[in-house]
Amino acid sequence: MSLTKNPNVNKWVDEMIALTKPDKVVWIDGSKEQLDALTEEVCSLPDDSWDKMYKLNQDELPGCLYHRTRANDVARVEDRTFICCKNKEDAGPTNNWCDPKEMYAKLTPLYDGVMKGRTMYVIPYSMGPIGSPLAKVGVELTDSIYVVLNMNIMTRMGKAAFENLGDESNDFVRGLHSKADVDPEKRYIVHFPEDNTIWSINSAYGGNVLLGKKCFALRIASFQGKNEGWMAEHMLILGVKKPDGEVKYITAAFPSACGKTNLAMLIPPEGYKKDGYEVFTVGDDIAWMKQGEDGRLYAINPENGFFGVAPGTNAKSNYNALASTMKNTIFTNVALNNDNNTVWWEGLDKNPPVNATEWKGAKVNGVEFTSVMGADGKPQKLAHPNSRFTAPAENCPCISPEFNNPQGVPISAIIFGGRRASTTPLVYQSFDWTHGTYMGSAVSSETTAAATGAVGVLRHDPMAMKPFIGYNVGDYWAHWLEMGEKLGDKAPKIFNVNWFKQDENGNFMWPGFGDNMRVLDWIIKRCEGTIDAEETAIGYIPKKGDIDVTGIEDEITPEVMDKLLAVDKDLWTKEIAEMRRYYKEDIADKGGRIPDALWEQLDALEARLNKA
Ligand code: OXD
Ligand code: MN
8 A cells, every 4th residue: 555645656656557567566664574574575585586585694694684696787787877868968978878758668668567476666765864955755666675675774765755755746766676587688777867767677786776876866866966956976975073073074986996985984093093083984975965054065975874895895994894784784796604604705804615605606615616717817706796785874883973964064075086006196186176176077097907908097987977977977067167156165175086006016105094094184184274285287285294104104205105296297298188088089079068167177287287
C-alpha cells in the first residue's frame, strides 16, 4: 500500500508498475522489522541468484553482509551513461546524448514486463538531512533487495522522506532500476534532467544502481543547481578543529584514486595532535553547496554513508575508513576468508586467507592464488580492484558533529587536485575565484604505472566532474563564475594540491596521508590571512619554511621542499599549450560553450609566465 498521499508520486509509481508488471509491490518504510525481513529473504536466495547476499561473521562484523556482482558488472559504465535533454548542445561534449523521446522509446521495451515474477520495491529517500533546506527527495523503484539495503546506508531512506516531500510537491527525482539481464550491451544508465528522471537497467553495480549517488546527487543535481543557483560537486567535506577551538571547513575535488576518502578522514601527525588539531569528516564524495543568509557558501553531504574502494584500505592508510566498516556494512566483490567468514582485500594486510573465495566466487588457496601472475604481469587479485564497502557514516570515528546540521557547514577553502608526476606544485592558491575556476577547469590526472596502458598520460577531468556534469561543461563553468560573483568577497579561497609529485627517480616526494595536514594548515592560514605567500605566474605558493615539516625534516629537506614547490617554466609552457588544445579541440570544437573569462585566464596565465 502506498506510503504517501502525494498524487504525483502515486501516479508515476502506477505508471511504472503498468510498464514493468511486478508480481508484488513493497513500499519501503525504512523500519528495522522490514529491513531485517528483507535481509533474511536476500540471504536465503539460492547461491546462483544475482541478488544473493551472505551474512558475514556476526561476532566480528555485526550486521555485515557480503555480495558479489557479475564479473562483467563491476564498475560505472561511462560509455553507456547518457544525458537525454531536448537539445544536444545542452548535454555538451563531455556527455553521451540521445533525444529523450528516442531514448524513452528505446528503453520502454526493455522495461516492459521486466519485473514479472519479481517484486518492485518503492524506496523513498532524502539526499541530505531530512528537513534541510538543501536536501532533496528521490524515489527509486527497483527489483533488487541489495539496492534497498545499500540505499538504507547511503541515504536517509523511508517514510520520513515522503513526509518531507509533502502531499503535493512534484519536486522529487524519479528513479527506475531493474536488474534483468546480464548482457552488458543492454545496460543503460540514462538521465533525463528536464524530467527529473533516471532509468537504469541491466546493472547491479553500486555506481550504476544506487540512483541517489552519482545519478541524482551529481548528474541531475548539477543541472538543478545551475537552474536554482546552487552547486552539486564531486567533493569531500572536512572540518579542521584548530587549537583555539574554531573549526574551519574545506571541500576538495579529486578524480578517482587520488585519495578523497583518505583526506576526508585524515589523522593529523603527532605534533599537530598535541597542539590540539583534529579533523572531522562531513563527507567523502559529494558536496551540495549554497549561499547562506550571511553570504557565505554552505555545504552539506547529501549522502548518509561511504561507498568506498576497499583495496588499499588498512589501519595505517585510513584507520577511520576501516573502523567505519566494522558493523552494519555491505561488502561487494571483496574476497572471503572461509575460515572465519570475514572479508579480505589486497592491501588490508600481507596475509591473504589460505581458505579463500575470490571475488568471482571460486574457492582458492589465497596464498597460492596471489603468488601467480595474471595476464597483466601482476599478482592475481583475490578482491576486485573496484570492490567496495558500503558503510554508515555514523560508524566513522571522526564523523563531524555537524554531519546532520540541516544548514550545512560554512566553507573557507575549496581544493582541487590530481595525480601529477611533475609540473604541479604540492600546493598553490589562485589569485581569485575566477582564476580558481580556471584552475578547476584544468584539473587533470596522469595514468600511473600501476595500471595497464600508457603511463603518464594526462586525462582531463575538470573539477573532477567530467563523468558527472549533467549538462554542457561550458555552462557549468559559467555557473561557477556566476556563483563567484554572487559570493563576492565571502567566496571560499581556491587552492590546488598535488600529493603525487615525483623526483627524478620516479619516487613520490611527499609522504601524503596524515602529513597532508601540514598543507591544510597552510591553506587555513591563507584563508585567515595570517601568513604571507610568494606570488608566482601560476598563483601563490608557500614561502620558504612556511609548510611545517617538524618530525619529517629528514625526508622533506629544504631541497626537497624546493622541488615540491617548484614552478618550472618549460613544463608550464607545455601545460598551457595542452590547455589551449583541450579547450579548443575537446571542448569548444565539440560544442562546449567556454566562457570568455576562462579563455582570458589562460591568456593571462601565459602572459605572466612569459614575464617570469
Ligand atoms: C566514483 C565513486 O566512481 O565515488 O567516483 O564511486
Ligand atoms: Mn566519487
